[in-house]
Amino acid sequence: MDILFLAHRAPFPPDRGDRIRSFNILKYLSQRARVHLVAFVDDDAVITDEHRALVDECVLIRRTKSQLRAVAEALAKQRPVSLTAFADREFGRAVKDIVARRRIDAVYAFSGQMAQYIPDAGPIAIMDFVDLDSAKFAAYAQDARAPMRWMMRREARLLARYEQAVAARVSASLFVSAAEAALLPGSRALENGIDTVFYDPALAVPVASRHPLIVFTGQMDYRPNVDAVSWFARSVLPLIPDARFAIVGRAPTAAVRALAAANVTVTGEVADVRGWLAAADVVVAPLQLARGVQNKVLEAMAMARPVVASAGAAEGVDHAGTIHIASDARDYADRVTALIRDPSGAAALGRAAREQVIARYGWEARLAPLNDLLGLAGAGRVG
Template sequence: MELLFLAHRVPYPPDRGDKIRSFHLLKHLSARAKVHLVAFTDDDRDLAHRDALTPWTATRTLVPRRKGQARAAIEALATGKPVSLTAFADPAVSAACADILSTHPIDTIFCFSGQMAQYLPARAQRVIMDFVDVDSAKFAGYADDARVPMAWMMRREARLLGAFERAISARADVSLFVSEAEAALFRGGGGKGRVIAIENGIDTVRFDPEAAFESVAAPRPLIAFTGQMDYRPNMEAVRWFAEDILPLIRRTHDATFAIVGRNPDPAVTALVSPHVIVTGEVADVRGWLAAASAVVAPLRLARGVQNKVLEAMAMARPVVASAAAAEGIDHDGTIRTGRDADAIADAVTSLLGNSADAAALGVAARARVIARYGWSARLAPLDALLGLDARRNAA
């Protein structure tokens, strides 16, 4: 079997949410098919990872994404398309896909993220479409909180992208989402064809408090948040926590809040204070997780399974998440949740005040992750989608 894998971001190294999922999908598929990768790069550092992808790919085409958001928006308004598509429209990617399809006997196209679905050909290869989240619903949520004219742009994006998502689902053999909640949302919004959930997993060998990693000298008690810090939901989450929740916690605990992640937006760096640390990119997030007395995920807008939560659970840290961030995770009560600032603050305060309870919660969280979220178990349903079960039976 030969497979074309399309990704809106090069799936290596697996150091952020979307790249973690795409990398493990690529790794799983490469053990079952000859994989040809076509992906965008965000910067020159991504190009340096071309050789690192060799164990999992037969060919690798990496295309730098140079188009700015302003140009993508102008193109979208001129063509009647969603910005999500024009931002990733590139003739070099179209040419690369056409070349691979014409020179290799591609059985299946695995398309990771809706932005790449514009490159699906009219030919009849099997198509597995991994939307991950319902992106159109995300933009609808943005519109609710935005002002004119941005609210108009967000509603336009939600409408046009939603129509595109539904059209692609009718073309695909199967549409994947990161959680059953996202899959149900898509079905309820008019998604076509077969729609199923393939959940995220976690590497519990790497994310293990007993693994070898560099420790971090940090003030205690420390409350940590991890994530890509130019991503709007993460930016809004840390601002809410720093401005509305941390002051409530500091009434009883002299706690420091660490915001750990690459590319912090100016709105994030503006939060720096004697009690708020913004690290920027770190070589290894595990040291910060291990140093944390509690890890928080106070996202108001969250889609699917949050890798940041799974990583903290695997590191046996006590986690406090918003109801939205916890929704996609089958945690079985091994994390604390809150629906508003007071509830989240109370949960964190309780953990900081009782180290034995916090440690026990962390141990239970790690056990839950090991039992429920191993990558091999999460991705096993892909074999049937690829037709491998039928081939094995025939053999």
């Protein structure tokens, strides 16, 4: 079986939320079929021989279109900016070339921006929206100021129309959680998993800390993460005596870097996030805008750490009560402080969280529905 895999960002290395999902799906498919990858590539992509060995063809195209040009095209063509930003003739030619040369049995499009490259007729088409982008932009619009409020509302409206049209013409529409899938009728959930062999506390060397350590992990130029750590550092941390807050993740924005202080560490990119997670007395996920299953929560649970999360960050995770949910600043501070003061109870909560992740979130089990959706035969790759 030959599968054409389209991605808005090359799934290498698997070190951020979307790439972790796309990499593991690509890996799963490559064990069962011949995969032909066409993807945009960012400056931080690291492509190894091991990665290339997963696919029969690997066409990587660098994005060069500026945001200003994407906006101008979107306004002129009455299209969402999210789509014009990824509209690229070279990418389209690469897709047509593979379809012309190969007998493609199925297309797997990862992220809504890739729907524009799905052939109009022919093979089975699976659209992995991951999250519902129209709902995300609608949420952004709620606290945006003019003229950005108008742009966000426009994006949400046009994307909602586009998402519905795409869902009507593909074989299946997938989302990262049941809550996201419910927003687009006829869709289904394909949940994220976690590599519990890699995220094992027994394999990590904790970073040194002389004070109680609270850790947040994530891509630090992603707006929901920026908003979350800014709010926590300013509104929650002052309520927790003698604690230190570590913001761990690549590409911190100027707003994130400005949070650095005697009790706040902004690490930037780290070689291995497990050392910071292993050192954490508590891991927090205070996201106010959270969509789908949060990898940061699964990773902390797999590392047997106690987690305090917002309702939104915990919504897509089947945690069976093994993480604590907090609401306002006082609630966060009280829950974090209680865990810091009760290390044995915190450790027991962390162990229970790891057991839940092992039982519930292995990648093989999470991705098994793809066998029926794509008509995959077995686990052995066709040579």
